[in-house]
Amino acid sequence: GESGRMLLTQKCLYAVRAIFEIAARFPRGPVKIADIAQAQAIPQRFLEAILTQLKQAGFVESRRGKQGGYLLARAPATVTIGDIIRVIEGDIGPVECLSGNGDSPQCSLYGQCAFSELWEQARVAMSQVYDGTTFQDLLEREQQKASKYVPAYSI
Numbered sequence: 001g002e003s004g005r006m007l008l009t010q011k012c013l014y015a016v017r018a019i020f021e022i023a024a025r026f027p028r029g030p031v032k033i034a035d036i037a038q039a040q041a042i043p044q045r046f047l048e049a050i051l052t053q054l055k056q057a058g059f060v061e062s063r064r065g066k067q068g069g070y071l072l073a074r075a076p077a078t079v080t081i082g083d084i085i086r087v088i089e090g091d092i093g094p095v096e097c098l099s100g101n102g103d104s105p106q107c108s109l110y111g112q113c114a115f116s117e118l119w120e121q122a123r124v125a126m127s128q129v130y131d132g133t134t135f136q137d138l139l140e141r142e143q144q145k146a147s148k149y150v151p152a153y154s155i
Contacts, residue, residue: 008085008089009088009089011046011050011088012084012085012088012089014040014042014046014047014050015050015053015054015084015087015088016081016084016085017040017042018036018040018042018047018050018051018054019054019059019060019072019079019084019135020040020135020138020139021035021036021039021040022036022060022070022071022072023072023076023079023135023136023138023139024139024142026071026072026075026076029063029067029069029071030062030063030067030068030069030070030071031069031070031071032068032069032070033047033048033051033069033070035069036051036070050088051070053087053088054084054087055070057087058073059072059073059074059079059083059084059087060072060073061073072135075136076134076135076136076139077134077135077136078134079134079135080130080131080132080133080134080135081129081130081131081133081134081135081138082127082130082131082133083131085130092123092126092127092130093119093122093123093126094119094122094123094126095119
C-alpha cells in the first residue's frame with residue numbers, strides 16, 4: 001500500500017479494531033465475522049478482505065463450521081499496533097518521502113531538505129508508540145476504564 005502517511009487509512013483503522021475485537025474474545029475461541037463487524041461498525045465485505053490479508057500475514061487463523069470464525073494466531077501480548085499497521089499500510093511515517101528505500105526522486109529538495117531530520121524524528125516517535133503498544137495493553141486499558149465507572153460500595 002501507499003506508505004508513510006501520518007493519517008492512518010480507514011482500512012487500517014478497521015484492521016486494528018478487528019484485531020482488538022478478536023483479542024477481546026481471545027480466550028473464548030473463534031469470533032464470527034458478523035460479530036466483529038457489528039461490534040466494531042465495520043462493513044462486512046470490507047472486513048472479510050482485511051481478515052484475509054491478516055490471515056496471510058499470520059496474525060489470525062480461521063476455523064470452519066458452525067462454531068467457526070476468526071481467532072488470533074498469537075497471544076494479544078505479542079501483537080503490536082505497529083505489526084498490524086505495517087501489514088495494511090507498509091511503513092509507518094509522517095510523510096511520503098520517508099517511506100521506501102530512502103531514495104526519493106519525487107522531491108526536488110531531496111538530500112538538502114531542512115525538514116528531513118524532523119520528519120525522521122517524528123517517524124521514530126510514532127513507531128515507538130505503535131510498536132510499544134500491544135493489543136493486551138489496549139485490552140487492559142479498556143478494562144481499567146470500565147472498572148472506573150463501577151460504583152464502589154466501600155464501608
